[in-house]
Amino acid sequence: MKQKEIHPSMQPYLDGKVLLFDKPVDWTSFDVVKKVRILTRISKVGHAGTLDPLATGLLIVCTGKFTKKINEYMGMEKEYTGTFTLGATTPTYDLESEPVNQKDISHLTEEMITAATAPFTGPILQVPPAHSAIKKDGKPVYLAARKGIDVQLEPRPVTIYAFSIEKIELPVVYFRVVCSTGTYIRSLAHDFGAALGVGGYMSSLRRTRIGEFSVDDAFSLEAFEADIKNRLASEG
Template sequence: MQPYLDGKVLLLDKPLNWTSFDVVKKVRILTRISKVGHAGTLDPLATGLLIVCTGKFTKKINEYMGMEKEYTGTFTLGAVTRTYDLESEPENPKDITHLTPEMIHAATRQFTGPIMQVPPAHSAIKKDGKPVYLAARKGEDVELEPRPVTIHAFEIEKIELPKVYFRVICSTGTYIRSLANDFGAALGVGGYMSSLCRTRIGTFKLSGAMSLADFETSIKKMLASEG
């Protein structure tokens, strides 16, 4: 596994319900090296492009983490969840029959450009040295300060209420779950993220990524050839 010790940048398509660390752990097991890390977390309910660096290339992780990101997915309008996604049950249902396509498209404008965004309480951001989701899961109140992020593009690609299909291009540090919650609030009906796929990080595209199954096959072939 010398090539992986020397350093590789892997573009992997993270499966649904896997954590980003699950993917890193799998790569460690398959390549039999411990120096493996990812360049930007994807939540378990998100899929798509995960950059994984091995060996000496782990030094490049911060460089990749700072790159612009592109996402597609769906927001569901007319309810909210504590986690801003489907990790918790929808609550507080609201009528959405009055919403028009014009209203939905117009609401994207206030979230385009440089904005201040409050991260979700159910996130890995650390406060007093501990991830805030630990306190949030206990039902404790978590207060996080708004952070500056930039949303370069926020497009609604299709409307099938209660779902709206979106495409977002944003700076690092942007939480699409928070965008879903804030977007629903702006429309006065609530909203949460119901699906998410990361399609691009900088110039790296999901179309060039490998499934974990294909990656495992390639490693087994390499081991077999090394005999």
């Protein structure tokens, strides 16, 4: 992609910047990248780790020469908070699809729920969701899954450094997870519900940290847009 002529105040973005965004719900990660490209007129922009549209939180976006750092940031450990809903499953393991397989959860206790985190802490093998962008035979597997085709994926090694239940308001449980790259929190929700014998799905997700980068230091899209417009206006 050929770089368009840019305003002088946008030169630092062409030289290279690491931008932290608090991605809002219903935006894709590429939507954020596209917004940065439009505002800065920098064509070389990429993100370091996809967040699903229903998820919010920290998204690292690199511009210009700093796009070379994307793989480095993608490999860092990540922290998430959010909720699992117990007593049902969904085909996508989240709220992109409707809950099915309703189960009674009246027998669940706080001790049972808390204890169920233990098998998922440390190095584990995890099967990614069939509704994911992982490619099989050159095509994203979600394309087959959406057609109702049975998708078989191999378990992958990931590491859960910390997995705690922060609050319980059944059928909803609030969690915090610190994990390696490649971990699917949707799969963790599904497997956690299965371990309890009642099923479960991810009902909300927020990425709070990537390595040393915190969502507390992130821009909102509105604040970033206002900052860019101010820079352009102040420098003619």
